[in-house]
Amino acid sequence: MTARNLFLLPGDGIGPEAMAEVRKIIAWMNEAKGANFVTDEGLVGGCAYDAHGAAISDADMAKAMAADAVLFGAVGGPKWDAVPYEVRPEAGLLRLRKDLELFANLRPAICYPALASASSLKPELVEGLDILIIRELTGGVYFGEPKTITDLGNGQKRAIDTQVYDTYEIERIAGVAFEMARTRKNSVCSMEKRNVMKSGVLWNQVVTQTHKDKYSDVKLEHMLADAGGMQLVRAPKQFDVIVTDNLFGDMLSDVAAMLTGSLGMLPSASLGAPDAKTGKRKALYEPVHGSAPDIAGKGIANPIAMIASFAMCLRYSFNMVTEADNLEKAIANVLDKGIRTGDIMAEGATRVGTVEMGDAILAEFQALSA
Ligand code: IPM
Ligand code: MG
Secondary structure, three states: OOOEEEEEEEEOOOHHHHHHHHHHHHHHHHHHHOOOEEEEEOOOOHHHHHHHOOOOOHHHHHHHHHOOEEEEEEOOOHHHOOOOHHHOHHHHHHHHHHHOOOOEEEEEEEOOHHHHHHOOOOHHHHOOOEEEEEEEOOOHHHOEEEEEEEEOOOOOEEEEEEOOOOHHHHHHHHHHHHHHHHOOOOEEEEEEOOOOOHHHHHHHHHHHHHHHHHOOOOEEEEEEHHHHHHHHHHOHHHOOEEEEOHHHHHHHHHHHHHHOOOHHHOEEEEEOOOOOOOOOOOEEEEEOOOOOOOOOOOOOOOOHHHHHHHHHHHHHOOOOHHHHHHHHHHHHHHHHOOEEOHHHOOOOOEEOOHHHHHHHHHHHHHHHHO
16 A cells, blocks of 8 residues: 655644654554554754754755645744744744645534533533634735834834735635535634725625635625624534634634633644645644643643544545544543543543543544454
């Protein structure tokens, strides 16, 4: 069988601990199932800065470009708070997203039944929650130019960020949202601020047009992004697929993540356009949580988001649907058994560390794969 090439970028903080649990799953799939994953590993974020003076080296960028999929841990930490803006840890992640043209960021927010009580909302509001946030990832204010701080010479400075979207960028992300909706509950809510922002006006027009032209079978609704944030905490189960821009998507996905009980639970996939010849997409999979420097190295981090990110990788990069389903089921089963890391601990449950959680999920995955 042809090799399945994975490039691992564990990064900083709890990234390496979480990645180690995925490595165990990969090793087992190779050994027992002949999955033929070939892994290589690089540096990103603060550790890359320490080694090369850059948030990711050109050599590692080339490997990320060549791989079938990239698995990414987390970047950043107080150690690098004072490094120059251009080489801050986050710059490595942003370069990966931009250079690989990973315009579509899929952030599912699923509330596992066993965790409904860990949410900050009432259990009945989040039980059975299953939202997919589709965040535009290579445009908007993250990358728009000019992006500057200028000295005005009178003791004042001026900072400028630029929010910019072209029609094609909105069209292609809307397309992803409608396609995904068709595989789910067939409903899309588009969020922008057309009442204040020109980019919101265009966003709204292009989503509406794309819907009319190609996806009129899907239910479409528009919401102002602030109202959308309010609805997400008021009645989150009204949503199926939410499509929004880079910055709103960043914020709304953190809100959605917390509805599910812990940031430590949520995976994400960042996908490029399918290649015209091979149909393959460039892809990067990462947990939504950050590097959590306060708990790094203590062996208590929750590896579920990282493992669930690998499940998304199986599904979207390798079309290993049964394996992806089984891995997700394994996570749910382990939670049902009351096995918990500290962040999702509940009364009467068994508190475990990162490695034990990884072992429990692997054992369950093995049983389901038998
Ligand atoms: C995320 C993160 C990143 C972002 C940071 C680390 C640059 O918050 O993936 O949501 O803002 O996109
Ligand atoms: Mg974020």
